[in-house]
Amino acid sequence: MSTPSTPSTPSTEPDLLYSEEEEALRAALRDLLGDHCDAAGVITRVESDAPHDRALWKSLADGMGLAGLLVPEARGGQGATHREAAVVLEELGRFVAPVPYLTSAVVATEALLACAGARGTEGAGDAAELLARLASGRTVGALAVGLHTAPGGAFATARTADGRLHGELTGVADAAAADVLLVPADDGGLYAVDADADAVSVTGQLSLDLTRPVATVALAGAAGRRLGNAGLAARRALRAGAGLLASEQLGLADWTLTETVRYLKERKQFNRPVGGFQALKHRLAQLWLEVVNLRAAARNAADALARDEDADLASALAQAYAAPVAVRAAEEALQLHGGLGMTWEHPVHLYLKRAKADSIAFGTAGAHREALAELADLRAP
Structure with missing residues (x-):
């Protein structure tokens, strides 16, 4: 399976509609995920010691070439834009897919692009070589910064001593x-x-979202190749992560809303569908409006990142809005499914946990509102 058609080219003006190429990509992805990422399989996998779906990752990377969407063709990638990556994340969010796409194909890739693009600096060549490996999907990368870190926020660093890394x-x-x-x-x-060096150990931490587990990385005199400036690389990577995370949140919010409407049409009480009760109609209508607005915010962030224009503002706006909507959509799904929604066998708990974990990833909604006020010069009196 190959990436359907040619990547779209960002225009000079914002365009929030999906292109034909993006819809074709969505259709191909939904077929693949429908075949290989069923809810029961995801639940079984996250209960095991190997939550990441390596076979699905191989299909996404080798079969469709999606690991290298953001990597230029000259560096071994697809030369696409953040718009296509947003479509991928939207569908991965819809299936709560346990693959490291956001962390490797977006965040780590953006960090390497920042280093590889700094010509004439030490490590640019190594960054370019590693970028090609990530683009192939055969190598998975992770930026060793806490998932909670907002773009431009402070983050912990390793200590250097005698040319080795500690901490x-x-x-x-x-x-x-x-x-x-x-x-x-x-x-x-x-x-x-x-990651498999003797001086490196990765220990899992207690994670609310088992489909995207977090861990502690311990370095005891580990060897490393310097790639570039950590501050610049992390800022670019976290900004892209925050902006495109909104598309993942859109996918899971859209699934929970659609699944809840379907269930309420089938569930009957007093010999009539539960979804016909006026109070529930109002709740679902309000949630639908919020999901529509979330789609606009997520698409705006993806388009701004693709055009590299007002990307800081668009990403902050998207995250300030996306997190509360995704959490509310998942909470409503859980409640409106009644006792069924409270069971482990029903997949809604996967979406609620992902939504809750995403709500603090790359900064909380409150932190993004503060950043948005600063960027828009709307500071509190």
């Missing part, structure tokens, strides 16, 4: 699935560290 970095998402860790150090550099 612990906590809350690193998908570190257990990574082949290479991108580690920020106290000397301002970003280092590539092999």
